[in-house]
Amino acid sequence: MKASGVVAALVCSIGFASAASAQKADPLSEKAAVYVSYVSETSALDGRSFKNAGELNDVLSSIGSYKGDQIGTGWVAYSSMVAAKQPEFRKSVREMTASYGADVTSANIKDRKWNAAKLDGGDAALKAVLQATESDFAAIQNSSDHMREQYYVLEKHGWGKSVIAKNDKNQRISKIAGVRAGGRSIDPNLVTQVSQSRGLLSDTNADAINLAASGLSEAASAVKLPAMFQPAPKPSVQNASFSTVFNEIPRTITGTATLDIIAHDAGGTMPATALIDAELARPTSNLSIINNKLVGDVLNLDACVAATRAEADLSPCLAAGTRDVKNTLSSTFK
Numbered sequence: 001m002k003a004s005g006v007v008a009a010l011v012c013s014i015g016f017a018s019a020a021s022a023q024k025a026d027p028l029s030e031k032a033a034v035y036v037s038y039v040s041e042t043s044a045l046d047g048r049s050f051k052n053a054g055e056l057n058d059v060l061s062s063i064g065s066y067k068g069d070q071i072g073t074g075w076v077a078y079s080s081m082v083a084a085k086q087p088e089f090r091k092s093v094r095e096m097t098a099s100y101g102a103d104v105t106s107a108n109i110k111d112r113k114w115n116a117a118k119l120d121g122g123d124a125a126l127k128a129v130l131q132a133t134e135s136d137f138a139a140i141q142n143s144s145d146h147m148r149e150q151y152y153v154l155e156k157h158g159w160g161k162s163v164i165a166k167n168d169k170n171q172r173i174s175k176i177a178g179v180r181a182g183g184r185s186i187d188p189n190l191v192t193q194v195s196q197s198r199g200l201l202s203d204t205n206a207d208a209i210n211l212a213a214s215g216l217s218e219a220a221s222a223v224k225l226p227a228m229f230q231p232a233p234k235p236s237v238q239n240a241s242f243s244t245v246f247n248e249i250p251r252t253i254t255g256t257a258t259l260d261i262i263a264h265d266a267g268g269t270m271p272a273t274a275l276i277d278a279e280l281a282r283p284t285s286n287l288s289i290i291n292n293k294l295v296g297d298v299l300n301l302d303a304c305v306a307a308t309r310a311e312a313d314l315s316p317c318l319a320a321g322t323r324d325v326k327n328t329l330s331s332t333f334k
Contacts, residue, residue: 028077028260028272029195033186035074036194038066042322043139046146053159053311057172060314063322064301065179068294075329076249076276076287079129080256081197084264086128088121089254093261102262106270109255110278116254125257126242126250130333140326147319151312160312173302180298243334248286252279290328297324 041063050056083089096119097105108114116122154160242250252275260272279285301321308314 026195026272028080028256028276029191030186031070031074031077031273031276032081033074033191033194034066034070034184035078037184037186037190038063038071038074038325039136039140042143042325043136045143045318045322046139048146048150050150050154050315053162056154056311056314060305060318061172061176061179063318064176064298064305066184066298067180068296068298068325069291070184071325072287072291072294072329073276073280075133076252076256077273078194079133079253080260080272081194082129082132083125083254084257084260086121086125089119089125089257090121090261092119092121093258094265097262097265102265103269106259106262106274109258110270110274112251112255112275112278114255115251116258117250119254122250122254125254129253130241133329134333137326137330140322144319144323144326147315147322151315151319154312154315155310157312160310162311163309164311169306169308173305176305177302241334243332246286246290246332248279249290249332252276252285252287286332290332293328294325297321297328300324 045059050059093116100108105114109116117126255275256272259270259274262270263272276287279287280291282288298321301317301324304317304320305314308317
C-alpha cells in the first residue's frame, strides 16, 4: 500500500505530523493496522473471481495467516481511534486531564479506577465505534456470502474439481500455521497511514481535517479500507449498543482513546496501549475472552481445510472462516 500524494500533502500542511514522525511507528497504530489489514483483505473478496487454484490458495494463505488475538486486539485499538475523534469526548478528556493532571488521569484509567465511557461525549464516541465497525462487519459478511456462492462456480471448472492430495493439503496448512505463529507482518506504509490518522485529534482547521480523513480512502489502490477511512455516510445504529456480557469492552475502548488523546497532547508519559496491555495480561478480561474465541475461529479454518476434498472446497472454508471472525467480534454488540 502506498499513501497518496494528496494525503501526504494534507498531513504536512495542517501540521498533523512531520515527515520524520509520520514514518515513526507507534504500538497503538501497529495493533490497529492488523485489524485494518484484515478487513481490507476480507472485504476485497466480495465480487472476486478466481482463474485457478493458485489464486484461491494465495488468498487462503494470506487471510489464514492472521492470528486471532491480533485481530481482536487490533479491533479494540482501531475502535479507540474512532472514539478519540469525537469532539465532545475529546473535550471531556482534556477537561479531566486539566483538573487532575495527565499522569494521575492516565494511571486511574489504566488501573480501571475511572471509566472514560461515562464522560460527557462517551456515549457519542461509542456510537461512532458501533457505526464504523458495523459497516466493516457488513463488508466482511458480504465477502463471506460471496465466497460461499463461489463454490458453485468453482466446482464447474476442471481445476476446481481437482482432488487435493493429503500431503499437499498438510503442507498448505503447515505453511499458513508457520506464518501465523510468527505474527502477521503488516505493510509499514499501512501502519504509517493509521498512525497519521491519529493526528486527526486536532480540533483546529476542521475542513482540512475532514479532507484528510476522506483522502485516506485513496491511500491504497484497489483495496477496500475499513469504515474509519471512508468518507461515505455510515449506517445508523441508534438502537445498537454494547452487550452487557462484554461490559468491559466500552471501558477499554474509551480508556485507550483517553490515553491516546493524552499522548497526542504530549501531556503524559504513559503509552496509549497501556490499558490494552493490562487487559491482555488478565486472562479473565473481556478482551482476553474474545481473543481466545478468535484464536479458535482461526484454528477452525485449518480444520476446514484439512477436511476438504477438492480445490473448490476451499471457497466455503474461507466463507466460514471470515464469517466466524465477524460473528465473534459482533457478539460484543446487542
